Amino acid sequence: MTDHEAIKRDQFDDRLAQLEQKVAPRAKKAKSSTLSEQSSLGMAFRIASDMIAGIAVGLGIGYELDRWTGYRPVFIIVFAMLGMAAGLRNVWRVVNVMDVPDNGTQKDGRSQRGQRIDD
Amino acid sequence: MASGSTIDALGQFELHPIFGSFGEALCFSQAPLYMVISVAVVLAFLYVGMKPKAVVPGRLQAAAEVSYEFVHGLAVDTIGEKGTAFFPFIFALFFFILAGNYIGLLPFSYTFTSHIAVTFALAITVFILCILTSLRFQGVAFLKHFMPEGAPIALSPILVPIEILSYISRPISLSIRLFANMVAGHVLLEVFASFTIMLAGLGVVGDALAVAPLVLNIALTALELLVGLLQAYVFAILTCIYLREAVAH
Numbered sequence: 001m002t003d004h005e006a007i008k009r010d011q012f013d014d015r016l017a018q019l020e021q022k023v024a025p026r027a028k029k030a031k032s033s034t035l036s037e038q039s040s041l042g043m044a045f046r047i048a049s050d051m052i053a054g055i056a057v058g059l060g061i062g063y064e065l066d067r068w069t070g071y072r073p074v075f076i077i078v079f080a081m082l083g084m085a086a087g088l089r090n091v092w093r094v095v096n097v098m099d100v101p102d103n104g105t106q107k108d109g110r111s112q113r114g115q116r117i118d119d
Numbered sequence: 120m121a122s123g124s125t126i127d128a129l130g131q132f133e134l135h136p137i138f139g140s141f142g143e144a145l146c147f148s149q150a151p152l153y154m155v156i157s158v159a160v161v162l163a164f165l166y167v168g169m170k171p172k173a174v175v176p177g178r179l180q181a182a183a184e185v186s187y188e189f190v191h192g193l194a195v196d197t198i199g200e201k202g203t204a205f206f207p208f209i210f211a212l213f214f215f216i217l218a219g220n221y222i223g224l225l226p227f228s229y230t231f232t233s234h235i236a237v238t239f240a241l242a243i244t245v246f247i248l249c250i251l252t253s254l255r256f257q258g259v260a261f262l263k264h265f266m267p268e269g270a271p272i273a274l275s276p277i278l279v280p281i282e283i284l285s286y287i288s289r290p291i292s293l294s295i296r297l298f299a300n301m302v303a304g305h306v307l308l309e310v311f312a313s314f315t316i317m318l319a320g321l322g323v324v325g326d327a328l329a330v331a332p333l334v335l336n337i338a339l340t341a342l343e344l345l346v347g348l349l350q351a352y353v354f355a356i357l358t359c360i361y362l363r364e365a366v367a368h
Contacts, residue, residue, distance in 0.1 A: 053292030
């Protein structure tokens with residue numbers, strides 16, 4: 001290998017590194033934006049169904065306990081309220097993870113519950 | 120189907136025994152038939168796609184490889200390194216739901232994912248798997264997650280039931296989401312298709328007007344293609360998230 005070739009290769013490496021740096025952030029950004037676009041509809045449905053599911057579980061458990069114990073309205077009231085709280089807890093959990101700035105996925109992308117989820 | 124001026128939008132979800140008396144004896148309806156069909160389609164896609172084993176893949180092989188890598192990436196990125204153990208399950212789940220959603224869009228076919236019995240069965244499978252995985256990796260410490268860290272102990276009689284209910288509501292939420300999306304989409308398709316038929320019965324003016332719901336139906340079909348993929352994806356990624364919580368901590 002001649003000197004000339006070695007210099008050329010060094011230059012090539014530099015240029016490659018430069019170009020990669022130029023391209024990489026954009027590629028990353030494009031990926032994350034398509035993911036979030038894809039999932040905004042899914043996120044809406046996710047929040048709605050999480051909310052409904054919490055209330056449904058609360059009402060179901062309350063109704064069954066009422067039938068089983070005979071204290072007709074007691075358990076359904078208690079568990080409906082607990083179910084609503086659970087539904088809100090579900091939503092809060094989703095939103096808390098979601099509500100993180102999109103830039104810097106590694107440093108800023110962690111919520112207090114752990115690593116950010118990109119869905 | 121639209122008969123006269125009424126729209127029977129929910130009739131499409133009814134189950135009937137098929138294959139005559141043979142199906143009746145087995146209680147074999149459209150839903151299991153289309154489950155078998157979608158499993159066969161997915162298996163055929165992978166088998167035929169990977170058969171050439173070419174270094175430079177053809178279109179079908181590339182599609183099969185992309186689908187493999189997509190779900191593999193999903194599982195490993197979300198769950199972590201232990202995700203490879205769950206990859207086959209998530210792959211099967213994702214493609215079963217995806218094939219069910221897409222095959223259901225074909226005319227004269229049946230969407231088995233539009234039944235909460237089916238989606239709930241899938242969700243409860245995920246739920247039980249998550250519990251077993253949690254117990255396997257965390258043991259009894261798994262129960263600690265029902266008490267949020269840093270909360271005052273006096274609040275535990277309220278917080279613990281809320282956390283438990285929130286945990287139990289996961290499979291319900293998973294199943295309701297998929298089932299509701301599929302039912303809503305197919306009801307809309309049915310309603311607009313009925314509009315077309317009803318308008319076409321009104322003579323020349325109706326014929327012209329009937330184009331509008333038809334165009335809408337085309338747009339809705341495109342939307343349903345998106346929703347079908349999205350819901351399969353959401354189901355798969357939520358499974359991954361739940362499994363990650365079960366594996367980690």
